[in-house]
Amino acid sequence: MVEPAYTVTSDSETTGEEKSTTFPEIAIGIDIGTSQCSVAVWNGSQVELLKNTRNQKIMKSYVTFKDNIPSGGVSSQLSHEDEMFSGAAIFNMKRLIGRVDTDPVVHACKNLPFLVQTLDIGVRPLIAPLVNNMWRSTTPEEVLAIFLVELRAMAEAQLKRRIRNVVLTVPVSFSRFQLTRIERACAMAGLHVLRLMPEPTAVALLYGQQQQQTSHENMGSGSEKIALIFNMGAGYCDVAVTATAGGVSQIKALAGSTIGGEDLLQNMMQHLLPDSQNLFKNHGIKEIKQMGLLRIATQDAIHRLSSQSCTQVDVDLGDGLKICKVVDREVFEQVNRKVFEKCESLIIQCLQDAKLEVEDLDDVIIVGGCSYIPRVKNLVNNICKGKKIYEGMNPLEAAVCGAAVEGAVASGINDPFGNLDLLTIQATPLAIGIRADGNNFVPVIPRDTTMPARKELVFTTVHDNQTEALILVYEGEGKKAEENHLLGYFKIMGIPAAPKGVPEINVCMDIDAANVLRVLAIVLMPGSREPAIPVMEVRMPTVDDDHGWCAQALNRTYGASLDLLTLRKKA
Amino acid sequence: MDVVSLSSSSSLSMSMPFQFHGHNKQRGSNVRFGTVSCRATRQESLYKILSVSPGSATMDEIKRAYRSMALRYHPDVCHDPSMKEESTRMFVQLNAAYETLSNPNLRAQYDHELGLRSKVVMNINVGSDDHERWGSGLHEEVIELKTRSRRRMGHKGGSGSCSWGSTSRMRTQNMKGRHSFS
Numbered sequence: 001m002v003e004p005a006y007t008v009t010s011d012s013e014t015t016g017e018e019k020s021t022t023f024p025e026i027a028i029g030i031d032i033g034t035s036q037c038s039v040a041v042w043n044g045s046q047v048e049l050l051k052n053t054r055n056q057k058i059m060k061s062y063v064t065f066k067d068n069i070p071s072g073g074v075s076s077q078l079s080h081e082d083e084m085f086s087g088a089a090i091f092n093m094k095r096l097i098g099r100v101d102t103d104p105v106v107h108a109c110k111n112l113p114f115l116v117q118t119l120d121i122g123v124r125p126l127i128a129p130l131v132n133n134m135w136r137s138t139t140p141e142e143v144l145a146i147f148l149v150e151l152r153a154m155a156e157a158q159l160k161r162r163i164r165n166v167v168l169t170v171p172v173s174f175s176r177f178q179l180t181r182i183e184r185a186c187a188m189a190g191l192h193v194l195r196l197m198p199e200p201t202a203v204a205l206l207y208g209q210q211q212q213q214t215s216h217e218n219m220g221s222g223s224e225k226i227a228l229i230f231n232m233g234a235g236y237c238d239v240a241v242t243a244t245a246g247g248v249s250q251i252k253a254l255a256g257s258t259i260g261g262e263d264l265l266q267n268m269m270q271h272l273l274p275d276s277q278n279l280f281k282n283h284g285i286k287e288i289k290q291m292g293l294l295r296i297a298t299q300d301a302i303h304r305l306s307s308q309s310c311t312q313v314d315v316d317l318g319d320g321l322k323i324c325k326v327v328d329r330e331v332f333e334q335v336n337r338k339v340f341e342k343c344e345s346l347i348i349q350c351l352q353d354a355k356l357e358v359e360d361l362d363d364v365i366i367v368g369g370c371s372y373i374p375r376v377k378n379l380v381n382n383i384c385k386g387k388k389i390y391e392g393m394n395p396l397e398a399a400v401c402g403a404a405v406e407g408a409v410a411s412g413i414n415d416p417f418g419n420l421d422l423l424t425i426q427a428t429p430l431a432i433g434i435r436a437d438g439n440n441f442v443p444v445i446p447r448d449t450t451m452p453a454r455k456e457l458v459f460t461t462v463h464d465n466q467t468e469a470l471i472l473v474y475e476g477e478g479k480k481a482e483e484n485h486l487l488g489y490f491k492i493m494g495i496p497a498a499p500k501g502v503p504e505i506n507v508c509m510d511i512d513a514a515n516v517l518r519v520l521a522i523v524l525m526p527g528s529r530e531p532a533i534p535v536m537e538v539r540m541p542t543v544d545d546d547h548g549w550c551a552q553a554l555n556r557t558y559g560a561s562l563d564l565l566t567l568r569k570k571a
Numbered sequence: 572m573d574v575v576s577l578s579s580s581s582s583l584s585m586s587m588p589f590q591f592h593g594h595n596k597q598r599g600s601n602v603r604f605g606t607v608s609c610r611a612t613r614q615e616s617l618y619k620i621l622s623v624s625p626g627s628a629t630m631d632e633i634k635r636a637y638r639s640m641a642l643r644y645h646p647d648v649c650h651d652p653s654m655k656e657e658s659t660r661m662f663v664q665l666n667a668a669y670e671t672l673s674n675p676n677l678r679a680q681y682d683h684e685l686g687l688r689s690k691v692v693m694n695i696n697v698g699s700d701d702h703e704r705w706g707s708g709l710h711e712e713v714i715e716l717k718t719r720s721r722r723r724m725g726h727k728g729g730s731g732s733c734s735w736g737s738t739s740r741m742r743t744q745n746m747k748g749r750h751s752f753s
Contacts, residue, residue, distance in 0.1 A: 513658070
């Protein structure tokens with residue numbers, strides 16, 4: 001027998017292998033939250049959440065580096081809650097992964113007990129836990145991988161089979177670069193990512209399944225149902241609008257931002273101890289301990305405020321520093337006014353993008369850890385004009401259940417009762433485009449474009465006899481190029497000499513079935529139908545961890561010499 | 572006034588990039604479309620892609636048709652790796668058809684254009700400096716669709732490059748139409 005030829009896989013970290021090659025195994029669903037995580041699997045007839053040895057379905061997302069052997073929140077039990085805040089534990093990985101040290105989100109993480117060191121030049125921050133009085137560097141990917149290994153071991157022990165394929169939920173606002181870092185962490189943990197789903201779209205899939213089951217029971221025709229999904233956890237807030245009928249869920253619009261319970265907590269800590277940021281800046285052992293105590297006290301107070309209107313914070317931070325304050329909901333809501341306003345604007349934006357009015361909504365779904373906060377419920381309720389909140393879902397389990405359903409669907413599993421005859425038609429959460437017209441971001445694939453997608457735009461040169469052009473690919477919503485995430489770059493060379501505005505540079509973006517983004521550049525000269533030079537095809541992202549720095553360097557080196565202009569019609 | 576004529580044969584005759592002239596206030600009544608390759612339209616009409624009856628299909632039928640076609644052609648539903656690319660292409664095409672037909676304005680214009688398909692070339696009466704994206708929107712859809720069907724005729728399976736020239740050219744024209752307003 002002839003051996004099949006060995007084929008080299010692509011060098012890109014986002015591997016090009018077909019993400020739904022048929023494995024007999026059912027992929028598990030994982031929801032790695034900023035503060036909590038869970039695993040679920042389709043057990044043949046329904047979704048089942050997996051439990052750890054301590055019988056927990058929801059586990060804390062952290063890894064402690066005590067005694068040289070890292071252990072995560074899946075297997076280990078902290079002797080005291082403040083151990084998590086001793087500096088030895090890394091948490092909030094999801095807020096740090098794939099971000100450069102100029103990112104304000106990274107700067108907010110400097111208030112955490114472990115070390116987050118920034119040089120503020122656009123490189124990856126240094127992250128280190130305190131191990132035996134030593135700061136030992138690690139990376140968010142590594143921490144996440146350690147954690148995923150524990151989750152994997154837990155799932156393997158329970159399901160008594162090897163686990164390789166996973167469906168993970170991710171925030172809507174994650175850039176494609178951040179997604180590659182999640183894939184990297186999974187690869188480090190020996191896991192193959194079958195699909196990365198924006199969290200509210202996993203909830204949308206679950207909703208679609210529930211609607212289909214209901215319509216089966218009622219023998220109904222299954223009319224279209226439109227739902228708004230609001231998801232707010234510790235690290236991120238996401239909104240989606242989905243239209244579902246007959247098991248097909250179409251994501252009409254997505255919106256997301258890096259705001260969540262962590263911001264509520266930090267704003268509250270700031271309120272209780274106005275000088276806290278300065279106090280904790282140097283990360284001395286004593287200060288770390290104080291910070292931990294304050295964090296725990298504040299967290300408890302916020303939890304109490306979900307069920308009572310007023311509570312007292314009484315904590316002795318040592319060193320003569322005592323905090324004794326009464327806080328009520330009003331104070332909490334005032335301190336976090338901006339966070340809640342942002343939530344409101346995300347919902348409004350999402351409805352606008354979906355071209356829908358509140359009256360068009362059949363259901364309003366609120367999920368995530370922050371869904372227990374009265375103000376959060378209220379703000380959704382107010383915008384949705386008092387529409388009843390959907391009750392068929394557990395707010396903490398909806399995303400992971402959706403991921404598990406997707407895991408079964410994507411693994412090609414059939415259900416005799418038709419419970420897996422489901423499809424989610426995804427949309428792009430962020431616009432993808434290039435830098436052109438000066439320093440502007442010109443989207444080629446707009447936000448909320450149905451995927452897979454292929455779109456193109458024509459650009460031209462800005463200088464006479466310009467023979468080269470720099471294509472800088474960004475993802476995001478900012479008007480200026482640098483307000484967005486840089487995904488990659490390449491140069492077009494050998495443009496035939498011509499007056500400015502004459503060469504046509506067609507930039508085409510293609511997102512395929514495996515969510516791989518390719519950017520093509522085709523140079524055409526007037527009067528010819530054939531490309532003037534070979535077409536460039538570049539897979540994105542091409543950037544590494546230092547992309548912030550890299551974007552600045554590109555700008556400094558090339559300035560406006562290789563600029564492009566969106567082609568306008570000549571009058 | 573510059574007029575574009577796209578023929579349905581494999582070669583394109585395109586003297587100038589198309590432009591819109593005229594009034595923008597009377598959208599709907601006076602807006603007409605330059606173009607269009609009639610044969611391709613008839614063969615690959617958006618209605619045909621969705622398998623619904625032209626003109627009479629209700630919004631509900633169109634949505635239903637889109638969903639059932641999506642269940643057949645969406646690449647996520649296709650578990651044969653060798654068919655992935657083909658199903659992706661089919662789905663992208665399906666989407667373009669749905670985007671036009673599920674939007675009452677775009678659909679009305681598209682119907683209008685279909686009704687006048689016996690005329691080879693129509694003039695365009697839209698202001699050149701206005702922001703008549705509505706009009707250009709359908710243009711995009713129609714031309715894009717044709718581009719796709721042409722691409723499919725040009726090379727079967729795969730994103731080969733044998734007809735890049737002509738397809739890029741068409742897209743180029745298409746884009747000019749779109750961005751002249753922005």
